């Protein structure tokens with residue numbers, strides 16, 4: 332009987348450890364690791380390297396944060412919406428994917444301080460006569476976006492709310508796929524974040540970015556709603572990395588002023 336009780340006790344302890352994640356003081360989902368969910372289709376913030384690894388501004392900043400917390404960074408690549416959901420479901424510790432701090436998202440997750448500015452821009456074919464300013468979007472037959480992004484949200488919103496209505500917007504799995512659709516003439520423009528837009532325009536002759544900025548946003552790191560311990564730790568590390576110039580060094584490595 333005593334043996335049985337001991338066994339039962341061991342089981343209860345094991346189960347409760349598993350339940351709280353078993354990480355450093357139960358801080359992270361896996362002991363010794365910092366899991367970052369992302370959508371590595373968003374240069375220069377996150378992309379897959381030739382050998383199947385990951386690089387980019389977010390990946391490097393997350394690596395530095397993990398280092399400060401004494402944890403090893405693990406990058407979990409998935410769809411953009413899935414990357415946001417992963418923190419809410421406790422499958423990842425942080426989501427970092429050029430994520431815009433947005434009212435709707437704040438309902439389901441918490442955000443750190445901001446570490447970058449994002450600008451939604453409009454990409455069009457070089458000769459596009461139909462669209463040469465944001466005012467022309469209204470008449471744009473079709474706007475391409477990446478699913479789950481703020482670009483999709485703004486554009487698909489009702490005209491009363493400043494959008495163009497769902498019928499005018501196509502959501503693609505990735506930003507790159509939206510750009511391919513633009514090149515193929517399936518959409519008239521793409522609304523996407525400025526830095527990836529620049530990379531895509533560089534890589535695909537025949538496209539240009541309109542001067543008008545569609546929206547200016549703040550990027551931040553998402554953590555599970557209510558996980559204030561992790562949020563505080565990540566914010567502290569991020570604050571130090573901003574203060575000592577590390578974040579800027581990473582940004583300068585990937586974004587060359589020209």
Ligand code: ARG
Nearest residue numbers: 370373428429430431480481
């Ligand atoms: N900043 C936009 C948003 O938060 C787009 C982010 C897309 N990021 C990505 N890794 N695909 O909705």
